[in-house]
Amino acid sequence: KNxxxxxxxxxxxxxxxxxxINCSYSVGISALHWLQQHPGGGxxxxxMLSSGKKKHGRLIATINIQEKHSSLxxxxxxxxxxxxxxCAGNGGANxxxxxxxxxxxxxLTIIP
Amino acid sequence: xxxxxxxxxxxxxxxxKYVELRCDPISGHTALYWYRQSLGQGPEFLIYFxxxxxxxxxxxxxxxxxxxxxxxxxxxxKIQRTERGDSAVYLCASxxxxxxxxxxxxxxxxxxx
Numbered sequence: 001k002n003x004x005x006x007x008x009x010x011x012x013x014x015x016x017x018x019x020x021i022n023c024s025y026s027v028g029i030s031a032l033h034w035l036q037q038h039p040g041g042g043x044x045x046x047x048m049l050s051s052g053k054k055k056h057g058r059l060i061a062t063i064n065i066q067e068k069h070s071s072l073x074x075x076x077x078x079x080x081x082x083x084x085x086x087c088a089g090n091g092g093a094n095x096x097x098x099x100x101x102x103x104x105x106x107x108l109t110i111i112p
Numbered sequence: 113x114x115x116x117x118x119x120x121x122x123x124x125x126x127x128x129k130y131v132e133l134r135c136d137p138i139s140g141h142t143a144l145y146w147y148r149q150s151l152g153q154g155p156e157f158l159i160y161f162x163x164x165x166x167x168x169x170x171x172x173x174x175x176x177x178x179x180x181x182x183x184x185x186x187x188x189x190k191i192q193r194t195e196r197g198d199s200a201v202y203l204c205a206s207x208x209x210x211x212x213x214x215x216x217x218x219x220x221x222x223x224x225x
Binding site: 004030031033035040042043044045048086088090091098099100101102103104105 | 207
């Protein structure tokens, strides 16, 4: 069982739809990261959070420490949001200091 | 300012050869990380530097892999006697301090034929 699991693995939606990507982790962490990876490989950090909720533009990330669960939401989705979204955890006794342990990613495709 | 850069962007080598992959972190970032991403998978941790020293090299798969950061800035990942299974995208990231947001480079795509 992976320490970080994401769902769904693939998601296709129409432009304008509200998108939710889920991430669950099995052990304690100090921070949860959401990353975006476009075709060609470049990874961009979207959020780093350890509690509550963060918002940046149309993106919202939430985390529930007790349930070991985080969600990434995209409002008013647009074709340019098409990418792979990856969650990763760091810190905590099992995850190990500052290195990131990654989920396998969710491939999002937004159709115009 | 400039982001994390990695060279080369692509490297094709024959099985058994030696390769070096370079990472230039963001200036002033003390923490530097190497990850490896195989096709269709999430990245996997290889090694983490704090300054010049390797603080955690638990992700290096075997002794064919070695990394250095002699002056606390540029880092080189070295792979000896390459195998086809080493083919992957090698990602470098840097962070102002350990435990803070990581900034990723574009990666080096290594293909071992």
